[in-house]
Amino acid sequence: MTRVAVVTGGTRGIGAAICVALGAAGFRVAANYAGNDDNARIFGAETGIPVFKWDVSNYHACSEGVRQVEAELGPVEVLVNNAGITRDAMFHKMTPEQWNEVIATNLTGLFNMTHQVWAGMRDRSFGRIINISSINGQKGQMGQVNYSAAKAGDLGFTKALAQEGAAKNITVNAVCPGYIATEMVKAVPEQVLKERIIPQIPVGRLGSPEEIARCVVFLASEDAGFITGSTITANGGQYVA
Numbered sequence: 746m747t748r749v750a751v752v753t754g755g756t757r758g759i760g761a762a763i764c765v766a767l768g769a770a771g772f773r774v775a776a777n778y779a780g781n782d783d784n785a786r787i788f789g790a791e792t793g794i795p796v797f798k799w800d801v802s803n804y805h806a807c808s809e810g811v812r813q814v815e816a817e818l819g820p821v822e823v824l825v826n827n828a829g830i831t832r833d834a835m836f837h838k839m840t841p842e843q844w845n846e847v848i849a850t851n852l853t854g855l856f857n858m859t860h861q862v863w864a865g866m867r868d869r870s871f872g873r874i875i876n877i878s879s880i881n882g883q884k885g886q887m888g889q890v891n892y893s894a895a896k897a898g899d900l901g902f903t904k905a906l907a908q909e910g911a912a913k914n915i916t917v918n919a920v921c922p923g924y925i926a927t928e929m930v931k932a933v934p935e936q937v938l939k940e941r942i943i944p945q946i947p948v949g950r951l952g953s954p955e956e957i958a959r960c961v962v963f964l965a966s967e968d969a970g971f972i973t974g975s976t977i978t979a980n981g982g983q984y985v986a
């Protein structure tokens with residue numbers, strides 16, 4: 746059976762690796778993105794994965810986006826809530842805009858997207874929701890009060906919704922990556938990475954997007970049907986939750 750999977754923020758970084766891995770595992774994949782059209786076009790051309798532009802922080806845009814995906818590919822059975830942003834600042838300098846943008850994309854985005862597919866999953870008695878949270882939602886990170894709050898919220902969302910979905914064969918799980926080599930992390934100065942971040946990672950390196958993608962493929966698979974409300978922590982031993 747070919748299941749349809751939607752990956753938000755699926756055209757770059759971890760999301761792109763998730764799309765490719767789900768495609769290789771036999772899913773029909775749709776990749777969402779927010780605004781980087783050139784990148785999305787190249788990703789779509791290179792992989793053959795259809796790309797769809799909408800903003801996960803906008804409920805109505807999500808509704809319309811999922812409608813388009815379902816019209817082209819069929820009912821969504823796997824949703825990977827991966828889109829995420831950072832707007833870092835120490836709390837005493839954090840603006841309401843920095844707070845609101847991060848909460849809107851990284852936390853409210855999960856509500857906006859999951860709400861579009863939940864009724865269909867309940868009707869069909871099958872679903873997989875996989876939320877990409879973060880090590881910084883587990884342990885907190887200075888300079889990221891907004892991001893840590895949103896990512897911790899993603900874990901609460903996961904645990905509560907898992908209890909609602911279980912009787913309908915819908916699993917809801919989270920993956921908490923540590924530092925993964927994507928543009929989000931490459932924005933950190935090389936010296937800070939080498940001298941301050943990598944020494945905190947017991948395996949001695951950044952993770953790869955593919956290592957996170959493999960966790961997602963497992964959670965999306967039939968084999969993972971008894972796993973719900975869980976968090977896979979993939980951080981090279983940096984934080985043992």
Ligand code: NDP
Binds near residue numbers: 755784800925
């Ligand atoms: P990237 O910055 O490399 O890519 C982010 C993706 O999300 C892009 O496709 C972007 O689209 C999309 N996106 C951003 N905002 C929106 C929005 N409002 N609506 C729709 N799509 C949006 O991120 P990463 O791959 O590094 O991170 C992916 C996820 O993993 C995030 O949730 C992040 O918080 C989490 N994470 C990452 C870690 C890391 O070390 N990299 C560590 C822990 C967690 P566009 O290209 O159009 O801008």
